[in-house]
Amino acid sequence: MKLLEYEAKELFNKFSIPIPKGNIVTDPESAKKFAEGLAKPVVIKAQIPIGGRGKAGGIQFADTPSQAYSLTQQMLNQKIRELSVNKILIEEKILIKKEIYLGITVDRNSKSYVILTSSSGGMDIEEIAVKQPEKIVKKIIEPILGLRSYHAIYIAKHLGYSSKKMIDLASIILKLYKVAFETDAELAEINPLVETEEGFIATDARLNVDNNSLYRHKDLEERLFESYEGELTQREIEARKMDLVYVELDGDIGIIGNGAGLTMATLDTVMLNGGKPGNFLDLGGGANPDRISKAIEFVLMDEHIKSLFVNVLGGITRCDDTAKGIVNAQKKLGINKPIVVRMMGTNEEEGKKILSDAGINSYDTMEAAADRIVKLTEGI
Amino acid sequence: MVKMINNETKVIVQGITGTQGRFHTKLMLEYGTKIVAGSTPGRGGQEVEGVPVYDTVIEAKQAKGGNASIIYVPASGTLDAALEAIEAKLDPIVIITEGIPVRDTIEILAHAKQKEITIIGPNTPGIIKAGESKMGIMPAQIFSPGKIGIISRSGTLFYEVAAHITNVGLGETTCIGIGGDPIVGLDYVSLLKWFQEDSETKGVALIGEIGGDAEERAADFIASGGFTKPISAYIAGRAAIPGKRMGHAGAIISGGTGTAEGKMNALRAAGVYVGLKPIEVAKTLKNVLNL
Numbered sequence: 001m002k003l004l005e006y007e008a009k010e011l012f013n014k015f016s017i018p019i020p021k022g023n024i025v026t027d028p029e030s031a032k033k034f035a036e037g038l039a040k041p042v043v044i045k046a047q048i049p050i051g052g053r054g055k056a057g058g059i060q061f062a063d064t065p066s067q068a069y070s071l072t073q074q075m076l077n078q079k080i081r082e083l084s085v086n087k088i089l090i091e092e093k094i095l096i097k098k099e100i101y102l103g104i105t106v107d108r109n110s111k112s113y114v115i116l117t118s119s120s121g122g123m124d125i126e127e128i129a130v131k132q133p134e135k136i137v138k139k140i141i142e143p144i145l146g147l148r149s150y151h152a153i154y155i156a157k158h159l160g161y162s163s164k165k166m167i168d169l170a171s172i173i174l175k176l177y178k179v180a181f182e183t184d185a186e187l188a189e190i191n192p193l194v195e196t197e198e199g200f201i202a203t204d205a206r207l208n209v210d211n212n213s214l215y216r217h218k219d220l221e222e223r224l225f226e227s228y229e230g231e232l233t234q235r236e237i238e239a240r241k242m243d244l245v246y247v248e249l250d251g252d253i254g255i256i257g258n259g260a261g262l263t264m265a266t267l268d269t270v271m272l273n274g275g276k277p278g279n280f281l282d283l284g285g286g287a288n289p290d291r292i293s294k295a296i297e298f299v300l301m302d303e304h305i306k307s308l309f310v311n312v313l314g315g316i317t318r319c320d321d322t323a324k325g326i327v328n329a330q331k332k333l334g335i336n337k338p339i340v341v342r343m344m345g346t347n348e349e350e351g352k353k354i355l356s357d358a359g360i361n362s363y364d365t366m367e368a369a370a371d372r373i374v375k376l377t378e379g380i
Numbered sequence: 381m382v383k384m385i386n387n388e389t390k391v392i393v394q395g396i397t398g399t400q401g402r403f404h405t406k407l408m409l410e411y412g413t414k415i416v417a418g419s420t421p422g423r424g425g426q427e428v429e430g431v432p433v434y435d436t437v438i439e440a441k442q443a444k445g446g447n448a449s450i451i452y453v454p455a456s457g458t459l460d461a462a463l464e465a466i467e468a469k470l471d472p473i474v475i476i477t478e479g480i481p482v483r484d485t486i487e488i489l490a491h492a493k494q495k496e497i498t499i500i501g502p503n504t505p506g507i508i509k510a511g512e513s514k515m516g517i518m519p520a521q522i523f524s525p526g527k528i529g530i531i532s533r534s535g536t537l538f539y540e541v542a543a544h545i546t547n548v549g550l551g552e553t554t555c556i557g558i559g560g561d562p563i564v565g566l567d568y569v570s571l572l573k574w575f576q577e578d579s580e581t582k583g584v585a586l587i588g589e590i591g592g593d594a595e596e597r598a599a600d601f602i603a604s605g606g607f608t609k610p611i612s613a614y615i616a617g618r619a620a621i622p623g624k625r626m627g628h629a630g631a632i633i634s635g636g637t638g639t640a641e642g643k644m645n646a647l648r649a650a651g652v653y654v655g656l657k658p659i660e661v662a663k664t665l666k667n668v669l670n671l
Contacts, residue, residue: 106482106486106562106563108562108563108592108593108594108630109592109593109597111485111486111489111490111563112486112490113486126635126636142490143486143487143489143490144490144491144494181483184481184482184483186482210481210482210483212455212479212480212481212482212629213481213482213483215455215456216456216481245627247621247624247625247626249619249621257536258536259534259535259536259537259627260534260560260589260626260627260628260631261532261533261534261535261536261537261538261560261587261589261616261627261628262534262535262536262537262539262540262616263626263627264534264537264589264590264616264617264619264620264626264627264631265537265540265614265616265658267618267619267620268616268617268618268619268640268656269657269658270619271618271619272656272657277619280619280620280626280627282627285517285535313536313539313540314519315517315518315519315535315536315539316517344543345519345521345522345539346519365659366540366657366658366659367657367659
């Protein structure tokens with residue numbers, strides 16, 4: 001779950017990470033009032049869940065309250081990369097002496113959290129990694145030890161700081177680790193962390209929370225579907241609400257499988273035969289006829305989808321349940337799009353009989369079924 | 381050193397009284413797995429499929445002498461269950477549960493590493509020694525004792541390849557699902573080392589998917605001469621879009637890394653035959669092994 005900048009900042013602030021004075025506004029009048037109260041230049045930032053906002057016009061600077069008014073009005077009326085802007089974060093403009101990158105993420109290979117820092121802040125970390133790999137200081141956090149003060153001092157020192165500034169920076173690094181750990185972050189990032197004459201301040205913030213952990217972050221869980229805006233398509237969000245694992249693709253053959261690996265392999269095999277997969281839908285383990293029907297209806301109702309390939313390897317999922325689900329969905333919808341089924345495993349014979357009674361083709365191998373669905377779809 | 385299973389492995393089932401625990405205990409017993417006890421707090425004294433249930437793992441181990449654990453408890457209880465099994469020095473520990481927060485997995489693996497205990501999973505179909513024992517949820521009928529070891533990140537795709545390997549007459553030795561999460565206990569390299577030493581295994585099928593660089597690391601290991609037996613691979617996810625999770629939490633192409641093409645190229649460069657369809661893995665092994 002990707003939090004918006006202001007949500008991440010609110011959390012960072014709870015852990016005493018310094019952030020600029022700011023306010024969330026939804027109308028130009030409030031923006032003007034905030035700028036008047038501050039009596040300083042401000043920055044106006046669209047709260048949308050995409051990177052590279054600045055380049056797309058989502059970050060503007062205003063020297064006067066009336067400028068803040070007009071820029072806010074303009075931003076609220078425009079779309080940025082097809083996303084409408086409903087919330088704006090207006091903040092004091094910070095005078096930058098230097099920018100630092102600070103991020104904590106999960107490292108697959110060391111099986112730990114890892115802290116990444118760089119004296120080239122403001123840039124994307126992947127860009128720094130390619131262009132100036134020597135500028136990245138990476139520290140694997142030993143899970144049982146955690147991140148300790150002396151680790152943070154070491155990192156701050158390597159970024160070129162000494163005395164009070166080193167201690168200040170180390171303290172922010174420790175706080176960021178605390179945020180990351182306590183919120184189950186997949187990524188907690190301050191980019192840039194700005195060095196000013198007075199100290200350090202987080203002018204941007206990113207926090208992606210592990211969806212598997214949401215049961216222990218109920219306040220975030222409530223806003224899960226909201227957070228999908230911009231990250232997922234409308235149909236993908238609808239599917240999530242139905243508890244279906246679904247990815248929209250740009251082809252015309254609907255694909256449903258059980259298990260992520262098998263479903264991916266099904267897409268690949270269809271593509272290898274010259275077909276274009278229109279979606280990925282993984283039923284998961286042990287789907288019952290209702291769930292299968294629901295998934296099939298969802299895919300067939302998509303007007304881009306011309307045909308459907310269902311590939312089920314029966315283990316916990318039963319072939320007869322799958323067959324019942326397919327037949328029920330077809331009856332209910334009355335849509336006449338071709339369906340090809342491959343099923344193997346638990347209760348295979350019963351499943352195949354149910355399908356053949358309903359006039360639906362079934363195959364023993366994925367390869368033969370993929371070939372068939374591509375040929376059928378070509379003719380439509 | 382990686383710890384695998386055989387017909388002498390004595391299994392404790394954690395979460396044995398739940399729906400999944402009960403169902404799979406029955407199937408594992410039918411396959412021949414020696415399940416000596418189960419555990420569920422508050423259910424001590426009960427029985428499931430004739431297997432005695434204890435409140436804690438330590439009691440189960442003291443009474444029945446188990447040496448391995450399989451975990452079927454819900455995600456929110458898995459951290460505790462796994463630490464309990466680690467403290468009881470059960471080895472290996474198979475974590476079937478899906479949806480565990482990655483922070484919990486990190487903690488489990490750190491403690492297991494200290495005690496040199498093998499963790500299989502989480503989010504795995506488990507492990508099977510064909511014809512001897514299974515600790516997992518895989519359908520038993522597709523396996524047949526033979527010559528090939530299987531390592532897979534996925535579940536049903538693992539079954540697909542296993543069925544082909546059985547159908548061409550090669551059969552299997554030890555087959556392991558390493559799990560679909562970004563962080564899992566076992567990687568390809570440690571398993572390839574184990575298969576290199578396992579005299580029963582004559583060849584290996586490696587089934588990978590998009591995300592991370594575990595397959596590339598396996599390729600490096602093979603290229604460096606660490607694994608010399610016949611090996612054939614399949615990588616799922618050529619049709620995937622960067623930035624989208626394809627079902628598994630770990631199956632995502634990010635920042636240009638973790639693509640199927642990249643993995644296939646790395647494996648091919650290491651001399652591994654990479655099939656374009658799952659069925660080609662079995663066919664290739666059959667031809668290479670000349671059986």
